Amino acid sequence: MAPLFPGYVFFCGDNEIRYKAMTTNRLCQTIVVPDQEILLDELTCIERALASKAVLDPYPYAAVGKRCRIKSGPFRDLEGIVIQRSKATKIVLQVSILGQGASMEIEPELLEPAE
Numbered sequence: 001m002a003p004l005f006p007g008y009v010f011f012c013g014d015n016e017i018r019y020k021a022m023t024t025n026r027l028c029q030t031i032v033v034p035d036q037e038i039l040l041d042e043l044t045c046i047e048r049a050l051a052s053k054a055v056l057d058p059y060p061y062a063a064v065g066k067r068c069r070i071k072s073g074p075f076r077d078l079e080g081i082v083i084q085r086s087k088a089t090k091i092v093l094q095v096s097i098l099g100q101g102a103s104m105e106i107e108p109e110l111l112e113p114a115e
Contacts, residue, residue: 004058004102005095010043012036033097045078045093049104056093056102069114070106079114082106 011021018030033039049056052074065082068091080091080101089108094101 004046004056005098005100008098031097039095039097042093042095042097045080046095046102048078049075049093049102054104056104058100058102067114068111070110071112072110075104075106075110082111 009027011017013021021027022030046056054075067079068082069079070076070091078091078093080093083090083092083103088105089111090103091106091111092101092103
């Protein structure tokens with residue numbers, strides 16, 4: 001078992017909480033998240049996929065393609081960027097603030113454009 005995003009610790013808090021976290025000497029820096037709702041939505045997608053036993057591969061943010069939503073099944077309403085790799089259709093669940101994500105195989109007929 002290995003972390004999807006090694007070197008990152010996620011926490012919610014204001015500037016006072018961030019300061020306290022930094023004074024533990026266990027963090028070297030923090031990333032300001034201007035739109036925390038987007039980050040929470042993206043991390044929720046990853047968490048739901050993991051909870052449903054999806055096999056996720058770490059994937060760099062460089063995916064080029066269409067943003068799609070899964071329209072049915074256990075991953076319904078997850079959104080990501082669709083890619084082709086090794087003849088299998090995959091969707092990348094992004095964590096844009098990190099510039100990283102995780103990809104999972106998906107049947108192409110389960111996808112619809114996200115708008």
